[in-house]
Amino acid sequence: MNIDGVAYRSVWVDQDDGWSVRILDQTRLPWTVEILRLTHEDEVAHAIRSMQVRGAPLIGAVAAYGLALALRRDASDAALERVAAMLGDTRPTAVNLRWALDRMLKALRPVAAAARAEAAYEAAGAIAEDDVETCRSIGQHGLPLIQAIAARKPGKPVNILTHCNTGWIATVDYGTALSVIYQAHDAGIPVHVWVDETRPRNQGSALTAWELGRHGVPHTVIADNAGGHLMQHGEVDIVLVGTDRVTRQGDVANKIGTYLKALAAWDNDVPFWVALPHSTLDMRVRDGLREIPIEERAADEVLNTTGRLPSGEVVTVRTAAPGSAGANPAFDVTPARLVSGLITERGRCDASEAGLLGLYPEFAALAAE
Numbered sequence: 001m002n003i004d005g006v007a008y009r010s011v012w013v014d015q016d017d018g019w020s021v022r023i024l025d026q027t028r029l030p031w032t033v034e035i036l037r038l039t040h041e042d043e044v045a046h047a048i049r050s051m052q053v054r055g056a057p058l059i060g061a062v063a064a065y066g067l068a069l070a071l072r073r074d075a076s077d078a079a080l081e082r083v084a085a086m087l088g089d090t091r092p093t094a095v096n097l098r099w100a101l102d103r104m105l106k107a108l109r110p111v112a113a114a115a116r117a118e119a120a121y122e123a124a125g126a127i128a129e130d131d132v133e134t135c136r137s138i139g140q141h142g143l144p145l146i147q148a149i150a151a152r153k154p155g156k157p158v159n160i161l162t163h164c165n166t167g168w169i170a171t172v173d174y175g176t177a178l179s180v181i182y183q184a185h186d187a188g189i190p191v192h193v194w195v196d197e198t199r200p201r202n203q204g205s206a207l208t209a210w211e212l213g214r215h216g217v218p219h220t221v222i223a224d225n226a227g228g229h230l231m232q233h234g235e236v237d238i239v240l241v242g243t244d245r246v247t248r249q250g251d252v253a254n255k256i257g258t259y260l261k262a263l264a265a266w267d268n269d270v271p272f273w274v275a276l277p278h279s280t281l282d283m284r285v286r287d288g289l290r291e292i293p294i295e296e297r298a299a300d301e302v303l304n305t306t307g308r309l310p311s312g313e314v315v316t317v318r319t320a321a322p323g324s325a326g327a328n329p330a331f332d333v334t335p336a337r338l339v340s341g342l343i344t345e346r347g348r349c350d351a352s353e354a355g356l357l358g359l360y361p362e363f364a365a366l367a368a369e
């Protein structure tokens with residue numbers, strides 16, 4: 001996607017040296033567009049943990065490149081396994097991280113050490129390309145949902161509520177739920193997006209609002225708690241979110257607060273759709289509530305907030321009462337029964353095992369385990 005007319009992806013190999021890895025530092029957005037150069041797997045691990053890169057598909061692709069960086073220096077079997085395990089431990093909830101590293105291990109274990117680094121860059125590049133094409137297709141398969149709503153209210157914008165950031169910076173390009181919104185906007189459908197602020201880290205107000213603004217998509221930032229009220233008053237036509245892991249029965253893990261939006265949507269008959277690439281499917285687990293590990297992040301993220309002063313200085317300030325403790329579960333699980341449907345690169349389906357197997361029959365054996 002474009003920043004001020006220049007096409008970017010969220011991760012790429014440096015064209016000058018041909019091996020270091022470039023990312024946009026998302027902790028600096030929306031104030032500064034800063035590109036970081038990563039040269040070591042420890043820098044990649046730090047970038048994922050500190051959320052310089054974030055978003056389920058993107059952390060998988062960046063971790064894959066992290067493995068390639070490590071193998072340039074040591075391509076032994078031991079290094080391959082050790083670095084894959086280290087990168088896999090950086091964040092627990094998004095299954096895309098494990099999916100990407102498993103795919104890398106499968107490709108690289110049979111390769112001789114001398115040829116491994118080159119093969120690793122190729123495999124990481126293939127993961128990145130796969131994500132771009134996948135996310136583009138997700139947008140196409142979601143588009144008819146928006147077209148159908150637009151046809152029912154000619155001349156009026158389709159009001160879409162979204163949570164967290166599911167845009168091109170959360171993937172390698174295009175995004176998941178935002179891919180649908182971009183493609184609807186680009187097709188000339190009038191859309192307006194209610195952007196949940198998404199405390200504690202403000203992925204909505206900082207990242208989604210920035211992306212939508214750069215693309216010219218009309219949007220309004222709202223407090224996380226405003227969604228239910230807007231739905232009660234008919235101001236939301238559809239909720240579109242992404243996900244970090246979908247189980248074989250269609251339960252959806254996503255950014256904390258997603259579940260409350262699904263409950264409000266259910267109570268107000270507002271369709272609640274979830275967009276995901278195949279790399280977000282975890283057909284090995286069924287019950288999302290019991291089986292998906294939920295990341296607990298530092299309490300400081302809740303007790304503090306970060307913003308820019310009129311002077312331009314970006315500062316973090318304490319907003320909670322001095323001395324209070326904080327808790328910061330970073331994701332929640334929305335049960336499949338509250339999900340109207342799933343949008344994937346292969347089409348749309350029910351949030352159920354039958355729905356998923358209809359689109360992904362190759363997982364039938366795995367799902368039967």
Ligand SMILES: CSC[C@@H](O)[C@@H](O)C(=O)COP(=O)(O)O
Nearest residue numbers: 054055056164166170242243255
């Ligand atoms: C790419 S869309 C799905 C999710 O990755 C997104 O909604 C989300 O929850 C990201 O969480 P984050 O903690 O910012 O990495």
